[in-house]
Amino acid sequence: LQEGELVLRTVEDAVALRARLSAASSVVVIGAGFLGLEVATAAAGAGASVCVVDPDPPLQRLLGEHLAGLLVERAVWAGITFHRGPAALVGEPVGGVRLADGSVIEADAVVSCVGDVPASGWLDGTALASPHGIEIDGEARTVLPGVYAAGDVAAVRRNGVLSRGPFWANAVAQGRVAAAGVLGHRPAHGVVDHYFWTDLAGVQVKAVGALPLRGRPTVLEDGGDGTGLLAWEGQAVVALGIKRSVPRLRKDAQQLGIVTP
Numbered sequence: 001l002q003e004g005e006l007v008l009r010t011v012e013d014a015v016a017l018r019a020r021l022s023a024a025s026s027v028v029v030i031g032a033g034f035l036g037l038e039v040a041t042a043a044a045g046a047g048a049s050v051c052v053v054d055p056d057p058p059l060q061r062l063l064g065e066h067l068a069g070l071l072v073e074r075a076v077w078a079g080i081t082f083h084r085g086p087a088a089l090v091g092e093p094v095g096g097v098r099l100a101d102g103s104v105i106e107a108d109a110v111v112s113c114v115g116d117v118p119a120s121g122w123l124d125g126t127a128l129a130s131p132h133g134i135e136i137d138g139e140a141r142t143v144l145p146g147v148y149a150a151g152d153v154a155a156v157r158r159n160g161v162l163s164r165g166p167f168w169a170n171a172v173a174q175g176r177v178a179a180a181g182v183l184g185h186r187p188a189h190g191v192v193d194h195y196f197w198t199d200l201a202g203v204q205v206k207a208v209g210a211l212p213l214r215g216r217p218t219v220l221e222d223g224g225d226g227t228g229l230l231a232w233e234g235q236a237v238v239a240l241g242i243k244r245s246v247p248r249l250r251k252d253a254q255q256l257g258i259v260t261p
């Protein structure tokens with residue numbers, strides 16, 4: 001971390017960030033993922049002019065084109081601007097970013113939201129060490145007998161590729177499965193729980209199913225302006241900007257055959 005660079009990983013980071021954002025009239029956010037857009041939303045709401053920089057189209061890799069497009073449009077309405085391209089920190093302490101064309105955007109606060117790394121360094125030298133996370137099977141077991149893993153640090157192999165799903169619902173599901181294993185019980189469900197929520201640009205997103213979403217949705221309930229209960233056949237059901245309880249949304253997903261009970 002460079003001096004003056006802000007991140008959001010711990011409660012202390014959140015407290016420091018809040019103090020900086022309340023005094024900042026300009027903010028640059030590096031990274032246009034969920035966290036970057038959540039921070040940008042908060043900063044814009046606090047009255048700052050906000051610019052988000054990312055080489056990739058905002059939110060698209062995570063949500064797919066349709067949802068990403070809709071949410072970015074809302075973010076633009078909220079006054080957030082976007083720059084495509086890599087950003088390099090400038091200043092000591094950090095006071096802005098340099099874009100690929102050499103131009104510099106100065107800001108009172110620069111927040112890096114560029115992803116997370118599993119805190120598994122303490123496992124170096126063991127069979128569990130891997131930069132991709134600790135591999136678990138469908139019962140949260142690692143390669144070492146009697147050792148389980150759960151949460152952001154755990155990685156599941158799908159189609160030969162190890163991937164982590166660093167979301168709250170997965171951490172809970174994997175914790176339960178691991179606990180069942182330790183107690184010698186059969187787990188009641190799998191280690192991946194496809195439920196995700198976020199609040200971006202004033203719109204709440206709740207999704208049950210696998211992201212990112214390909215293609216366009218069917219509108220099951222129209223909330224106006226693109227919001228509503230949206231279904232992507234065989235992929236996910238999303239409550240976008242409308243009230244829907246999580247159990248209800250899970251039931252919707254079951255009825256649509258997206259997830260099994």
Ligand SMILES: Cc1cc2nc3c(=O)[nH]c(=O)nc-3n(C[C@H](O)[C@H](O)[C@H](O)COP(=O)(O)OP(=O)(O)OC[C@H]3O[C@@H](n4cnc5c(N)ncnc54)[C@H](O)[C@@H]3O)c2cc1C
Pocket residue numbers: 008009010035119122150151152153165166167168169171196197198199
């Ligand atoms: C700013 C932010 C916003 C988020 N927003 C969302 C969201 O909207 N929706 C969502 O689904 N998820 C969200 N997440 C992700 C969610 O918080 C995580 O998926 C969840 O907290 C994972 O739980 P965990 O127990 O695996 O890890 P953590 O909550 O990170 O807990 C791990 C704990 O282990 C401790 N630890 C690490 N190493 C050791 C060690 N060697 N010995 C002992 N203890 C150790 C750490 O100090 C920490 O307390 C967000 C995360 C952040 C940071």
